[in-house]
Amino acid sequence: MTLVGKRYHPPGTPPGTLTSAAEEPAFMRYLHYHPGSVHTTDEPEVDAISHPPVEGAVGWLEITGTPSAQQLQQILDRFDVHALALEDVLNQGQRPKLDREDGYLFCILNWPSVAIDAQELTLQFHQVSLFLLDNLVISCAPRGTDCFSAVRNRIERTQGKLRSHSGSYLLYALIDTVVDQAFPVLEALGTQIETLEEAVLEGRNGVVLGSIHRTRRELIVLRHRLWPQREVMRALLHDSDDWFQPTERIYLSDCQDHCIQLMDLLETYHEMTRGLLEIYLSEQNNRMGEVMRVLTVIATLFIPLTFLVGVYGMNFNIGDSPWAMPELRWKYAYPALWVLMASVAAGMLIGFKKRGWL
Amino acid sequence: MTLVGKRYHPPGTPPGTLTSAAEEPAFMRYLHYHPGSVHTTDEPEVDAISHPPVEGAVGWLEITGTPSAQQLQQILDRFDVHALALEDVLNQGQRPKLDREDGYLFCILNWPSVAIDAQELTLQFHQVSLFLLDNLVISCAPRGTDCFSAVRNRIERTQGKLRSHSGSYLLYALIDTVVDQAFPVLEALGTQIETLEEAVLEGRNGVVLGSIHRTRRELIVLRHRLWPQREVMRALLHDSDDWFQPTERIYLSDCQDHCIQLMDLLETYHEMTRGLLEIYLSEQNNRMGEVMRVLTVIATLFIPLTFLVGVYGMNFNIGDSPWAMPELRWKYAYPALWVLMASVAAGMLIGFKKRGWL
Amino acid sequence: MTLVGKRYHPPGTPPGTLTSAAEEPAFMRYLHYHPGSVHTTDEPEVDAISHPPVEGAVGWLEITGTPSAQQLQQILDRFDVHALALEDVLNQGQRPKLDREDGYLFCILNWPSVAIDAQELTLQFHQVSLFLLDNLVISCAPRGTDCFSAVRNRIERTQGKLRSHSGSYLLYALIDTVVDQAFPVLEALGTQIETLEEAVLEGRNGVVLGSIHRTRRELIVLRHRLWPQREVMRALLHDSDDWFQPTERIYLSDCQDHCIQLMDLLETYHEMTRGLLEIYLSEQNNRMGEVMRVLTVIATLFIPLTFLVGVYGMNFNIGDSPWAMPELRWKYAYPALWVLMASVAAGMLIGFKKRGWL
Amino acid sequence: MTLVGKRYHPPGTPPGTLTSAAEEPAFMRYLHYHPGSVHTTDEPEVDAISHPPVEGAVGWLEITGTPSAQQLQQILDRFDVHALALEDVLNQGQRPKLDREDGYLFCILNWPSVAIDAQELTLQFHQVSLFLLDNLVISCAPRGTDCFSAVRNRIERTQGKLRSHSGSYLLYALIDTVVDQAFPVLEALGTQIETLEEAVLEGRNGVVLGSIHRTRRELIVLRHRLWPQREVMRALLHDSDDWFQPTERIYLSDCQDHCIQLMDLLETYHEMTRGLLEIYLSEQNNRMGEVMRVLTVIATLFIPLTFLVGVYGMNFNIGDSPWAMPELRWKYAYPALWVLMASVAAGMLIGFKKRGWL
């Protein structure tokens, strides 16, 4: 997947063109449940699905994987969904959004997941598409991540709440699962940031710079993927009164809270990683400065001394002139020179110390 | 085209002054279609175009290239368009906008295109002007980029949707084509950013800095060119109820989604390139620091040793004084000096190692 | 507590699932007061608490520590609070918020506290949850920080205002206490920033960088924790007319002023620490530049001199050729060389001086 | 003019105090025109100006230069303008604004101009004040820049549009002239930025830094001067229905478009110059890094060699001990040493090459 992250048709293609990239047809499962019973049909005949479901029952058509154009056409015919919505289901990588159409509600979300490889985090995003038609929910989730198994289990095993609610509550349960999926992802990112922070403050080198960059990049992408979900929740809560019952609003509101908390956390992480890079640079600067200081001190200590010993290595011949290096023949010249050199070195050391360079 | 990017008259010129920079008159083509038939006229007589088109038919006057003042005057006279709008058509480089006037809708968009030369991206922008008068669409697009060939083909070849819709749907189809044109441009930019990212993290040098700068500059310009199109779409969707039929709103909404996705992507790219420069600088800093470290180590190793050998190159004459470098005559002095120098070097290496400079 | 800072259930868990992390049940205390009397019951029977309290009286159920699931269930049964609210009480680390439900008001706030260890500040945040049901207030505060002792004292000791007000005034008093708690925290942070500022401008090193980073990090976290409280206050003041009496609005407004002042201060601190890092880096740069300058001057002074003395240390033998270093035998060659070297050194010093490098 | 850029009275001065800084009275000209005729009066008697002008005519009192307090007093008396407005006319350097008072419209704009001196741009701003009373326009523009000559010519020479419109259209024409004046200024700035960009990418030095700073400063000032004009246009277009006729709104709207385009351009320039400085710094860094690299290579090549030749310059006397530098008497010692030194140098060069430092 490129950075654009979204499949798109060439400009000028008619809207609602359905061309599937699927290599194998998507797997379909149909759950039909009352408070008292659950019926599961694998690979159901789409045309045979009763729409709306019988009074008091809820239907859930769960599609896993990218549906083929043919499967979509069946859904299009059976449930009267607009071709533009189905195009969005096929062209993966859409921005999360909520469309309130006549007869159905269409919602796109992002299912984030995190892969850790050699201490490097890689985020992946899969598009989840959800339709709500009276008491019938159609979900379209990526193959591989069994996103909705928890919800399916809650329907199948327990006599709990889920079976006794309407289709809109099922929609909420699915959305809630997708939204909450970002918490473990953020937790992994948080751990990564803390690891990097330690590495930076301890002055570790090399890998860190690339890791900080990659973490920031993942945060940028994550923010742009999750940010619109907040808007989706707001629209569900405030502009979709006809689709949700008043008692369900408190659940949507709880789910919106989670969205807001996620964005808050992301913001915090973002500011932290920005700070991290600055600290890393300062740390590197300091380190280089220290190396420089040592060079300065050692070099400036020995450069004058080397000059001095060079002086007395000259070959001026006292035999030719009494002015030619008479020092060479003085009795204590050699020890005196050592004393001189020691004084010069000591003087410089004291000078450096006073300027705070040692 | 200068950075201002917009042709303008000297301050104080009367509004609606039409002076064309066109060297040759623009090419005009008139399409007139019913669900069942299409008539195409090249270089039509403007005065002969029926306005509004006959009942149930749609007319499309496609102008390619910059129209001459005379051509504009004909349009002005025939269709009662305000001179200010025509001035905007001539003075290329306008900001995208939507004007809702009495009797027509006037819309300016930007058609971006990308040229890749020696791995450098250059973006170009051409102004596309669109008018909608009852079931008559006038489009004015730049010569060279056959922007609307896809739409023309859809009208001419197929018995598809386009022919059976009204003029406002044609307007939507043209707008949609212009908006979607930004996706391949962004894809090229995304590839460029990823290439730069790799180059930076691998520490490649030289060309990269200029490329990062140019990419950022292109992103800045692109953002300022595309941003207002979002507003245009919003205005089309929400304030133009009288021009569009309810069933067409879902198409406009889909097109607005594309605009939003484009801005989202641009934002993401912008943040990424900003990060890229910071990483590049850090990388350079690190590299320079490493070079410094090697210099430090080699120089500080040899500077004291050079001093030592300098000492025994002095010409103090033991014949003149027993204090003058008696070491020179000690039996094992020379090998001992080598041992001393080796110890000094080893001591320093150990010291550097301990401080983590090796 | 990880960076996520919030306890959460695995995605897909049914909403309102109450699993407590409490190791020991929370301590409960029930205050029941009229203007004339106060009754305090430790560990009251929850089922026995009269709800609503008798006419003219106010009840305050103060829970200290994390309640066990069983305690929460009692509260759920007795006061008809929604399970989602109780889940938020248990899953500590929630974002401050205000929920206006039928029959009660539910408010989450953050109680910040500061620990100073070896001149390093560490902020901690504890979630405070507050419920208001007609004249009955339920507070849930962390064990250890006796948050509400001041309010309890005001009820118990004085004949003051508090006893003569309704339950909503008690709620205000508790909120006010939590909000004002940020002032001493900010004061500690302000002192820390001023200390760092002095250290930076005096050019102190080492610890400072880590401290600046940690202070910035604490400010980021603090801002994200306190910011939503402003929104809570706004909602209390403007959207909760049914819960507060007109005369109490001036108190809420005063409390909101405090929130705004806190955010203002935080913003100021944030900008200051950002400036601090920049100044620190400049300071370091300057310092390194000065060290470099001294190296330059000393090295460039002695390098040419060392070359000169090297010249006259060569062994060209005048005996072999009259062209071989005749200078060695000139009478004043040696002193002349010193004069030459002194002139070279002086010339360079003057040159450096003129360029402003000394 | 200081950075404050605005003339102000000491705090506590009564509002509406008129003290003029004018050294000579302003020049006044009165134009009075019908569609069919124009009358121009230089230095008219203010009291004799008919207000409102005769039916169907428009009056324009054009004041050039800073009016004296006496002139203002005449205007105050004749046209019933508020003293606060006249104070704003005198205290040059006001922020652009629109005041809608009873009986007149008062508008302040900024007339930017650019002076290029030795490749340095300097922007200047002059305040233009405009009043509209029924069909009478009073303009107050700075001496020296004959701002409104283009408009005056359009009135005097042509039989064009201007004469056949009302006073509000004249106001629009004047405002349009002032707003459009920013285009040539921005074009000059754009050229300057492109010149700097080239200079930076070619690595030119010295003057560039100061120029970037000055350009940024001019952009900051320009933005703060022009930004409010956008708001002025918005207010003219949306809140001044009583002053403009419906057919004039399209002209105001066109002028507002220009304002928006100007701000867009300014924003783009601002981001570009910010990027420019970063690139400049990186470029400098690179350059310094390259110099460092060469130093490293040359120094580290010769430092070990200098040590080696130092070794054989020592005066250990083989006559005293067989251990004292026996190498000196080996037959091939000298050429062998050259071979050794060449190998050392070659080894280091290969090492540097492999590390990519050459």
Add this chain to the structure above:
Amino acid sequence: MTLVGKRYHPPGTPPGTLTSAAEEPAFMRYLHYHPGSVHTTDEPEVDAISHPPVEGAVGWLEITGTPSAQQLQQILDRFDVHALALEDVLNQGQRPKLDREDGYLFCILNWPSVAIDAQELTLQFHQVSLFLLDNLVISCAPRGTDCFSAVRNRIERTQGKLRSHSGSYLLYALIDTVVDQAFPVLEALGTQIETLEEAVLEGRNGVVLGSIHRTRRELIVLRHRLWPQREVMRALLHDSDDWFQPTERIYLSDCQDHCIQLMDLLETYHEMTRGLLEIYLSEQNNRMGEVMRVLTVIATLFIPLTFLVGVYGMNFNIGDSPWAMPELRWKYAYPALWVLMASVAAGMLIGFKKRGWL
């Protein structure tokens, strides 16, 4: 005063607690004026002040310094002001705000002043509190800065406007004085910034960095102090219709313009100082780079030459082997060596020149 800048009670203190930090009671003065007369009473009996003042008269109770709790209690009793407002008067350092209560208007502003010491600016802020009860104004200003002497003079001396207006106009006059006080402060800051700018572009060192930091810090504080005053003015102008007469709105509007101009200026200054630091850093970088360049050139010139003279300082004895440094005995060896060294030096100089390092 700490960075918090605000006096506050410990969390949990009852709202409206009045504890004064005043060491001596504040000075009070009461002005009571008609259009025709003014009566001034120093230290008036608070209880004797007629409230409201007699028909057509205006009263002004001017309090200078921090009032004692007792003085406040008198005011509380006499004028029925809420204890929370009086608490805000005592707890200096409040954020500017406007409270519209039943029976009075309460307004807090900041009086900035600037002290220049050894070319360093220090800003100080004093809280000014203003009450408006029907035609009675109570002002509470800091001791030392005789804030309102200009207004008092206008009342006492002139027969001017002020005496003929109502209490709300007096309130406006006081607010206007406080707001305008920021102009001289900003002018001083502007001068400071221009001085720093010159110092930076001339490359002056040392003190500048600290000064830039301090100026930025002052700007940050000033912005946070003045920003809310804009909101106060907006609220006065738009939400306080019942307190101001229609003819007074133009004065408030003028005052709001001043607020907006101040914020504009502050924003400009802020951006300029930010640019200043960046330029300073670049300047320093350049300077250090130049020093480095000179070091490189001198060192790399002499290091190879020193090696060469070292070679011919070696003691290989030609007596022992014909291979041992035969050059030493060649006739023109010495001058040839000089020629060689001169060529090496010249070659390097040319190389450096070509690379642009000289």
